[in-house]
Amino acid sequence: MDELIITAALNGAEVTRAQHPALPVTPEELAVAAQEAAQAGAAIVHVHARYADGTPTQDAAVYEEIILKIRERTDVIVQVSTGGAVTMTAQERGQVLALKPEMATLTTGSVNFGRDVFLNRPDDMERFAHMMQEGGVKPEIEVFDVGMIAGAMRLVKAGLLTLPLHFDFVMGVPGGIPGELAHLLHLVHSIPPGCTWTVAGIGRAQLPLATAGILLGGHVRVGLEDNLYYSKGRLASGNVQLVERVARLAAELGRPVATPAAARAMLGICARQ
Ligand code: KMH
Ligand code: ZN
16 A cells, blocks of 8 residues: 555634634644644645634635745645635635645535535636646545535546546535445545545544545545544644544554655655745
8 A cells, every 4th residue: 555645634714713722823823733743744734724813715825925834844745725615705715726836625516514505616616627737736626425526527527637636535524425434435436546535534533534544545634624622522632633643543554654755756746846
């Protein structure tokens, strides 16, 4: 099996400081969090920009500051979000792609998201995919339900995405695919040969699905965006604790953890300055 790529989803757009006091929000906090996550074994950090008061934003200037500050500290892969927050328009969400980041998320379908709707119209997905293709940005296909794999394949057919793709199975969002092992197996068997995948279990699904991801030859995403708890009723101390647990599990299960350089090679990413 390939080395294990751990992604740390550091903050998300919807989680608040009130829910977790260690949530990184400012560019400086995100840079420190990225460095610590990388030291704990993360090869990728998935980041959402926020204004200083915690409000989510897709403002390219804020993302640029985050990326520059992370770059001063670590060579971890910085993956920005085109998903943004459920309250944002697609126009807002796409602003970050002007930076031509080395990696960005792309959700290939719409899904209920708790009491909200995470809307991804075909025109917007096509526009994001086109911008990523033009900018040499490696997409990570966010799959919140199984039909989104077919959504990605439509973009491949349209010439807007290129195989092999890298998928992230986000499992356990209320409204999306439940975080159960049987569903993970179905997702894994539904992607084309040669593609890579990672799994992000939401809430209590995080630990069992991370373990399954390690065993099945996939990769793993953990972090405060997806899960605030270390165990039932006990908040995680922060992103590092969640990353460290995956690195420990991987060591026990015989999967070495990938460095950022190894992850870039596996995913076909060219490092940016
Ligand atoms: N905040 C969610 C609505 C992504 O980063 O691309 C979307 C999300 C996915 O977090
Ligand atoms: Zn996200």
